[in-house]
Amino acid sequence: MQEFDDLRRTALERVTAAADLEELRELEREVLGKDGPVGRLLASIPALPPESRRETGQRANTLKRELEAAVLERRNAIEEAALEAERSGGSFDPTLPAPKPRRGSLHPITRVTRELEDLFTSMGWHVLDGPEVELERYNFDALNIPRDHPARDTMDTFRCDPEGKLVLRTHTSPGQVRAMERLRPPFRAIVPGKVFRNETVDASHEHTFHQMEGLCVDRDVSVGHLIGTMKTLLRGIFGKDIEVRLRPGYFPFVEPGFELDARCPFCTSGCSVCKQSTWIELLPCGMVHPNVLRAGGIDPEQWTGFAFGLGLSRLTMLRYGIDDVRLLLSGDLRFLEQFA
Numbered sequence: 092m093q094e095f096d097d098l099r100r101t102a103l104e105r106v107t108a109a110a111d112l113e114e115l116r117e118l119e120r121e122v123l124g125k126d127g128p129v130g131r132l133l134a135s136i137p138a139l140p141p142e143s144r145r146e147t148g149q150r151a152n153t154l155k156r157e158l159e160a161a162v163l164e165r166r167n168a169i170e171e172a173a174l175e176a177e178r179s180g181g182s183f184d185p186t187l188p189a190p191k192p193r194r195g196s197l198h199p200i201t202r203v204t205r206e207l208e209d210l211f212t213s214m215g216w217h218v219l220d221g222p223e224v225e226l227e228r229y230n231f232d233a234l235n236i237p238r239d240h241p242a243r244d245t246m247d248t249f250r251c252d253p254e255g256k257l258v259l260r261t262h263t264s265p266g267q268v269r270a271m272e273r274l275r276p277p278f279r280a281i282v283p284g285k286v287f288r289n290e291t292v293d294a295s296h297e298h299t300f301h302q303m304e305g306l307c308v309d310r311d312v313s314v315g316h317l318i319g320t321m322k323t324l325l326r327g328i329f330g331k332d333i334e335v336r337l338r339p340g341y342f343p344f345v346e347p348g349f350e351l352d353a354r355c356p357f358c359t360s361g362c363s364v365c366k367q368s369t370w371i372e373l374l375p376c377g378m379v380h381p382n383v384l385r386a387g388g389i390d391p392e393q394w395t396g397f398a399f400g401l402g403l404s405r406l407t408m409l410r411y412g413i414d415d416v417r418l419l420l421s422g423d424l425r426f427l428e429q430f431a
């Protein structure tokens with residue numbers, strides 16, 4: 092057994108002398124491996140007389156544990172020494188601040204939404220929420236879009252039940268009806284949120300996007316009030332006065348209905364954003380249809396109103412020069428980190 096004792100002693104000496112973690116890892120593999128003392132002992136067992144096999148096996152196990160403990164002890168000692176060297180060395184400055192945790196940032200749509208909310212609340216408007224899974228009645232019927240109306244087809248509705256009573260809202264306009272049910276006139280409210288359409292997705296179409304509805308109900312509301320409010324909105328977003336124009340537009344829930352265009356905020360004589368026309372289509376709007384007021388429990392003989400449907404996704408893209416709508420909800424950090 093002299094040979095075994097020698098192997099054991101050499102192995103322990105080498106482990107204790109290991110200079111760094113890498114050397115220690117090498118040694119560990121070697122002394123606990125097939126050709127190390129433990130491996131050799133185990134390999135010798137089949138050739139031994141049966142009565143000494145058991146004892147040899149036990150010895151191998153004891154040695155294995157002894158070597159493992161030596162490796163562990165040496166590893167701790169090396170790590171402790173490295174730490175000590177770092178602490179006492181010139182490069183360690185305990186007064187430096189700890190590394191900062193990574194912070195997220197607000198999504199560009201959230202930023203634009205909050206800015207608009209601030210702007211509208213400063214003018215006395217409420218900010219309301221509506222459900223994303225909406226009753227068909229609110230999404231269509233109460234908005235003067237009857238069952239057989241073609242607008243129902245053009246909206247590419249996602250239906251949530253076989254009867255189609257529940258839909259993913261295709262616009263924030265149902266928020267108008269819910270606002271009328273919640274608030275007594277006169278009132279003004281915006282309803283920002285997500286809307287859904289079964290669109291074929293490309294750089295300018297998404298199945299999920301954001302809109303912000305606006306509704307003002309008061310006595311003697313005119314198109315002038317609508318234009319004034321939209322000009323204030325533009326000043327808030329682009330930081331300067333911007334000329335607007337109205338073109339006729341058709342939506343069942345407004346009469347008359349308009350498309351409101353704004354002078355391109357980025358150029359004076361045509362650019363890629365306004366497609367060389369100096370005008371950009373900003374939003375559809377109009378005077379609230381009497382049927383819609385009635386559906387909201389408001390007497391159209393006494394009250395009048397204007398409404399608008401702002402494309403928040405589109406506005407966010409305009410504002411930050413984003414050219415692909417799919418980026419907005421991609422969750423891609425390379426995109427989002429640009430707004431930190």
Ligand code: DAH
Nearest residue numbers: 262264375376377398399400
């Ligand atoms: N809800 C319409 C849509 O998504 C947009 C709209 C048009 C909203 C006219 C309005 C409005 O409030 O007055 O297509």
